[in-house]
Amino acid sequence: DTAVSQTPKYLVTQMGNDKSIKCEQNLGHDTMYWYKQDSKKFLKIMFSYNNKELIINETVPNRFSPKSPDKAHLNLHINSLELGDSAVYFCASSQNLQGAEKFGPGTRLLVL
Amino acid sequence: GENVEQHPSTLSVQEGDSAVIKCTYSDSASNYFPWYKQELGKGPQLIIDIRSNVGEKKDQRIAVTLNKTAKHFSLHITETQPEDSAVYFCAASGQTGANNLFFGTGTRLTVIP
Numbered sequence: 001d002t003a004v005s006q007t008p009k010y011l012v013t014q015m016g017n018d019k020s021i022k023c024e025q026n027l028g029h030d031t032m033y034w035y036k037q038d039s040k041k042f043l044k045i046m047f048s049y050n051n052k053e054l055i056i057n058e059t060v061p062n063r064f065s066p067k068s069p070d071k072a073h074l075n076l077h078i079n080s081l082e083l084g085d086s087a088v089y090f091c092a093s094s095q096n097l098q099g100a101e102k103f104g105p106g107t108r109l110l111v112l
Numbered sequence: 113g114e115n116v117e118q119h120p121s122t123l124s125v126q127e128g129d130s131a132v133i134k135c136t137y138s139d140s141a142s143n144y145f146p147w148y149k150q151e152l153g154k155g156p157q158l159i160i161d162i163r164s165n166v167g168e169k170k171d172q173r174i175a176v177t178l179n180k181t182a183k184h185f186s187l188h189i190t191e192t193q194p195e196d197s198a199v200y201f202c203a204a205s206g207q208t209g210a211n212n213l214f215f216g217t218g219t220r221l222t223v224i225p
Contacts, residue, residue, distance in 0.1 A: 004155075041199060043156070043215040056212050090155050099146055099205065099213050103155030 003027070004104035006091050011109045013081055021076045021107045023091030031055075032074035033092040033100050034066060043090075049074055050097060081111045114139040114206035118216025125192050126224050133219045135202035136184040144205035145178060145185045146213070149198045156201060160187070192223045 004025045013019055025032065033056075034046040047066045048056035054066070063079040074091060089107045092100035115138040125131045137145075143164040148156035162169045162176045162185065169176050173192075178185040185204075189196055199220050203213040 041150075041218045043201060045212060048212065092155075099144055099161070099203070100156075101158055103148075103157065106153075106155050 004091055004093055004102050006089075006104040006107050008107060009105065011107055012112065013110075014112055015081055015083060017081050018077070018079045019081060019109070020078070021089055021091075021109075023074045023076070023104055025072055025091075025093040025102070025104075027093055027095075027102060029093035029095050029101070030071060031094045031097055032068065032071070033094075034074065034076050035090040035092060035100070035103075037088040037090060037106070039087070046089075047074075047076075055097075078109075081109075083111050085109060086111045114142055114204050114214040116202060116204050116214050116216045118202050118219060120219060121217065122220045122222070124222045124224060127192060127194060129192055131189045131192055131196070131221055131223075133187045133200055133202070133221070134184060135186070135204075135216050136182075137204040137214075138183065139204070139206050140180075140183065142204040142206055144213075145176070146203050147174075147176060147187050148201045148203065150201065150218075151198045189221075192221075194223050194225050197221055197223045 007022050031050045033048045037043050046060050049068045052068045065077045068074045091104040094101035118135045146161035149159045150156045173190045175188040199218045201218050202216040
């Protein structure tokens, strides 16, 4: 089944903890993204990688660090989690740089 | 950066009627305008897109129009069905290109059977 997959689907953790979200796509796409969707459903890009190279790094705290070991994977590590990090995080991919084409199912992060 | 406004925030239509969602953008350099449908508990799904060299694009019951002069674009859904109920997002590329999309605030469409 061709898709963008994310793990975990749900993540509940305490403030101050460090957590990672993994993303994989088997579509053969060159570009991968991380988006954040807040409680009001607003979607905002965080990072974009093209062929493992960082090309977009929006105004995101340094506590967020993406890593792309190969062009099919883009992981997101978050240090020192804060209450305001609670959101749904979506991974997405696209062929070349044509805009997010396929989204993953999302990771619902709740920081207590 | 780009600023995208979307209206209405909620829309209810009777099954079989048409639905129209409108977006405006601020950056005249934007040249790519996709629309996404997000069902409850799922990720957004790209349903149609348009580039600035085209004024209109249609795919079965869905159409998108673009007015570059006025900087607005619209999504039209005809013969609506209950499964069209979802949140719809418009987006614009901004001057940095299609890779960096700026999203509207979403429209919750409810199709009443």
